[in-house]
Amino acid sequence: MTAEVALLNRAAVALAADSATTVTYWEGGQRRVRFFKGANKIFNISDQHPVGMMIYDAGSLEGMPWEVISKAYRTARGHVPRSKLGEYADDLFDFIQSEGHIFPREYQENQLISRVVDSFMRVSYVIRVTDEDKKTVKEEDRPEKDTRKI
Numbered sequence: 001m002t003a004e005v006a007l008l009n010r011a012a013v014a015l016a017a018d019s020a021t022t023v024t025y026w027e028g029g030q031r032r033v034r035f036f037k038g039a040n041k042i043f044n045i046s047d048q049h050p051v052g053m054m055i056y057d058a059g060s061l062e063g064m065p066w067e068v069i070s071k072a073y074r075t076a077r078g079h080v081p082r083s084k085l086g087e088y089a090d091d092l093f094d095f096i097q098s099e100g101h102i103f104p105r106e107y108q109e110n111q112l113i114s115r116v117v118d119s120f121m122r123v124s125y126v127i128r129v130t131d132e133d134k135k136t137v138k139e140e141d142r143p144e145k146d147t148r149k150i
């Protein structure tokens with residue numbers, strides 16, 4: 001769970017976030033969860049102005065950490081001033097879509113394969129857990145069939 005705070009007044013916004021993060025992954029067909037205490041969730045995206053972004057929930061976009069994406073954006077476009085904060089967000093999304101070096105074709109294909117495998121593992125996990133739940137019900141615990149005729 002992430003805790004984030006943004007304090008706003010007429011002159012500025014102050015951003016704050018906790019540093020704990022949870023990572024879920026598959027290992028040997030088993031779902032694993034790990035907790036980390038030192039994740040960065042706030043990133044500066046401009047070299048010239050105090051403009052930042054704060055992430056929530058997903059620490060990455062298609063497997064690429066937001067920290068890497070924000071640094072690449074800041075290096076490529078962070079020196080260009082914008083007149084409104086929304087323009088920074090629009091430009092960041094444009095950068096993600098148009099810059100081929102962040103998500104090269106081969107990387108995109110590997111991510112697609114990884115997502116398909118991950119989806120398969122999740123479905124098989126749910127099916128296996130459901131089947132195990134059915135097997136644990138004892139015969140005497142099962143309700144008797146109602147054979148009365150209406």
